Amino acid sequence: MNGVTSYFLVTCVLCCARGRPIIVEWERDARHSAGLSLVRESGTWANLPAREREQNITNLSHIGMLARFDNILGRDTIRTLVRLSAHASYVFCHPTLVERIASMLNYFLYNLVGPNKKNFKVKDMKEYEFDPASTVLDICRMYVELGNNERFCAAVSDDGRSYSPQLFTLAEAVLVRIGGGALIGSLQEVAARVARLAEERQRDEEIFANAPDEFLDPIMSTLMLDPVTLPSSRTTVDRTTIARHLLSDQSDPFNRSPLSMDQVQSNTELKERIRLWIIEQKQLHAQNNDNND
Known part of the structure; x- marks a missing residue:
């Protein structure tokens, strides 16, 4: 791989890893959109003054547009990362980037398969270009692609915000439902490596607790x-x-x-x-x- 290509890959990964996760924006917009949709469908808006009703309709349309934009950007970001990880995993596992990449993947996966997944249950998902099943599959493919690297697995286990031993178990349950069974075996191997490294690093923390x-x-x-x-x-x-x-x-x-x-x-x-x-x-x-x- 030549220097120009390597630079392009690093630049892409930096752009993806540096910013605020798009799923944060999507979750915010999805909640607002779902809330406004429920109020509209309940018939409450029919009793509002015309100006207020029109304002609510405008707000719903605007939030829906933002949700669609954020979701397309998030989906395309993940798909770009999947393609890059298959051909240049070393970029993602570089010491400078690996913690950001691991924490980003953990955060995406936790929100899509964990207890927060109910926040994304909105009507007209196609209208918002939202396909959570496809996103879960792409994220799990990235774990599998990068899971042979010990530095990546250690970074996954070090993420105290979104990682827990139950994260991959939750993902496996979702994979069964969405037709991703072929990934489960490989994902279980990654989960085992991550859990082993988590234990080792916990032990090391205890050993080195009194460092000067x-x-x-x-x-x-x-x-x-x-x-x-x-x-x-x-x-x-x-x-x-x-x-x-x-x-x-x-x-x-x-x-x-x-x-x-x-x-x-x-x-x-x-x-x-x-x-x-x-x-x-x-x-x-x-x-x-x-x-x-």
């Missing part, structure tokens, strides 16, 4: 694995943290000086100390477990 402050990223308060020093503020952060920050803000977060990724300086001495500390903590944990047994 100098080992922690000052923005995320997580253990740094690849510390780098920012040239202007001289602050040390994890490479992934500052890379994500620079996607949307090309400045040092500590003093607002202009900053690009090629200016950060690897802190190899601190990185080695952290590596040795991790090994030591894991050995101590293993010894404690052996003694308890």
